[in-house]
Amino acid sequence: MTYSENNQITDLSIIIPVYNVEKYIERCFNAISNVYKSNNKIKIEVVFINDGSTDNSLLKLVEFRNSYNYVKIISQPNLGLSEARNTGIKNANGRYLLFLDSDDWIDLDVILKQLTLTFDNKLDFLSFGMRYFFENNDDSFPRPLHPINYNKIHTGIEFLTQGYQPSSSCLFLLNRNFIIDNNLLFTPKISQQDVEFTVRLMLCAHRGYFSELIGYNYFRNFGTISLPQSQEKLEKYLSDAIIVAELIKSNIKNYDIKDKDVIKTIQKNYNSVIWNLLWRFIVKPKEVSYPFKVKCIHELSNKKLYPIKGALKTRFQRITCLFFNVETLLKLFYKFKSH
Known part of the structure; x- marks a missing residue:
């Protein structure tokens, strides 16, 4: 895979695969843009990967790009979530990467605070917490903590042997050079790709950190990009x-x-x-x-x-x-x- 020249002029690339999510994409992006207006000392880019959407998702992405100069759109045929993320890695310019599913949203203020920690400690990755939201239900539920040492720097192998449960790749700030140097790409054309990806991530990482702060909101619905629909x-x-x-x-x-x-x-x-x-x-x-x-x-x-x-x-x-x-x-x- 050929990667874009990374002059490290951007601190964070938020990579968002998009496939037929016109119903949710505004909520996803607004959670970023509304916070970034008043907290823009750290430079970000939002990289949308339009993975062959057939609804009005692309039109909404164009609206975002026309209004915000940190938005980038890359369109490709429908290749699936893994390939969309790989395209994002290939075209990102940030020092760190964050994957975001297009029907979910992040707490950007929490993410940016954690990003400063990654810079200061030259981390390969930093992981944060997640809360669940369910369709037709206003309640939210935090994801249970892993049985590991939080708020301390360890190797990925140490976290794995402590009891880290391989899970969503969206819960990580990932050093882009570390990802490229270790060829940590997603396996194409499979579901449950995050489980095996995060195992490889742990095996390669020399400096990792798990935070108890919650920065990711997972929306469980039956039309999500990562759940089977037939x-x-x-x-x-x-x-x-x-x-x-x-x-x-x-x-x-x-x-x-x-x-x-x-x-x-x-x-x-x-x-x-x-x-x-x-x-x-x-x-x-x-x-x-x-x-x-x-x-x-x-x-x-x-x-x-x-x-x-x-x-x-x-x-x-x-x-x-x-x-x-x-x-x-x-x-x-x-x-x-x-x-």
Whole structure:
């Protein structure tokens, strides 16, 4: 991938993939523009990646660009969230990057305060907290904290072994040079891409920081860019978990990891992805067909991801795996619950 020349004249690039979100994009952008009017000592750019939208999203983006000189629009065919973010990385000029989904919004004042901390400490990344909002519900809920050392600088591996749960890439301020030097791009054409991306992020980072401050607002709705909207897309979303687990496992070889504790931590993460898939088939028995479930088990087996071997995160996972790993019994149970 070819990157734009980065003269580091911008402090922060906010990368926003856009696909058919005309209903939400103004809220997303206004949360930035309204704060930036009175807090513009730090230079930002907002990089919209129009990922083949067919509604009026692009018209709204043009309105933003005509009114604000820090807005950039890049249009491409519909390639998906991963490729849109990669395009943003390629074209960003900021010292630090922040990914923002177009139906969510950020608390920019919190982000800018944290950005100063990243500059002062030359961090590879800084992570902040998130609160959830739900459609047709005015209540919000903070995301539970990770079982890690907050407000201290550690390597990414230290955070991973402490118990960081791989999650949204939108909760990070990312040093752009660090991202480029380590070729930390998103895997194309898969969902759940953030899980495997943030594992690689942790394995590469020498200076990371987790803040307890909340800077991101996640809006849960059924039309979001990252959630499946048909049975076909649902099945792809679920089967992509197998690819994600395989990618996480491959890091042991790709990064030549020898430390037993780190290997155990990576095992916990890819095994948990597999466990979550098998458990979902139990708690949502009619969500997908029995043949699809069997197909997933066979694919896991072919990739040497099943039966589940090695470390898991919780005692409940370890106990239930005694059942999960008996393939004949698991298939019979799935078949019974599917009727």
